[in-house]
Amino acid sequence: MSRSVLIVDDSATIRQMVKKVMDIAGLNVDEIFEASNGIEALAQLADHEVAVVVVDINMPTMNGIQFLQRMKGNEKLQHIPIVIASTEGSTARIEQMKEFGAVAYIRKPFQPEQLRDALMPLLGVKENAGTKSGNSGDDFF
Amino acid sequence: MQEQKAATLATIFSEVLADLAFMFTDDEDFSEVDSSDPWLETKIGYRGAKNGDLIFRCTRSFTKLLASNLLGVDQDQASDEQANDAAKEFMNIVCGQLVTAMHGTDDVYNLTIPAIERMKTSPDLSLDDGDYASTISVENHSVQLVYSPTE
DSSP states (O other): OOOOEEEEOSOHHHHHHHHHHHHHTTOOOSOEEEESSHHHHHHHHHHOOOSEEEEOSOOSSSOHHHHHHHHHTOTTTTTSOEEEEESOOOHHHHHHHHHTTEEEEEESSOOHHHHHHHHHHHTTOOOOGGGOOOOOSTTBO | OHHHHHHHHHHHHHHHHHHHHOOOBOSSOOOOOOTTSOEEEEEEEEESSSOEEEEEEEEHHHHHHHHHHHHTSOGGGSOHHHHHHHHHHHHHHHHHHHHHHHHOSSSOOEEOOOEEEEOSSOOOTTOOSSSEEEEEEETTEEEEEEEEEOO
16 A cells, blocks of 8 residues: 655645655655646656645646546546645535545644644554644544 | 724734744834845735735745745745745735635635735835735834735
């Protein structure tokens, strides 16, 4: 089973921050792939097997909603868990993301613990002294 | 009402700055502008049941400070590209928070892609032209937010 993660965000700063969180949290991912929009993300998924996709909504070229729709319509990709990391707070938008297959929603600015707690179960990481969970459950559907 | 919205904007700005970058607003009012430090303007908007635009004005050195805090690098190591990206992402988050604070969470709003450009002149930090403007000092840097609802 792959333990790689794909980060899809047009902000290189956010991608770097997400990578740092994963590193500090000791999630032991195999590889971290990056994409700055949905088109690049689909290309990455065509070339690499990943366990989780962390994706923003507001991106140029192909936004997160369009990307999720494409993933949902692809038999090879529709099983991959998707974590939304976005600044948007609309309940309707969150429901829409859930319908498109997202399993967790983290609102920016997020605390490192929120991202870690969302990724741990998806990567099969069990809580231990080095990855103490502080999740309240609010970030999961 | 206008003052209330300006206060909401200032509160959101301060909270995002603290949560995202561990940067904090100052009590002092820094109205002097360093003319050798170029000013940048980052724009973003939201579209939906109601519309609005946000402008964030700050100096290049502030964007580098922001980038350094976000990326965990020294301020002089942050590139202009990283500084621009940090400013745009910061505004993306501020705008998202502002939309729900102003209009609630029931309606869906689409945010525009943030854009940043260098200003030809320094901004008027005492802006009062009918927009919801807020000038704040952050770690000895004056910065300005302008909110323009365009319903």
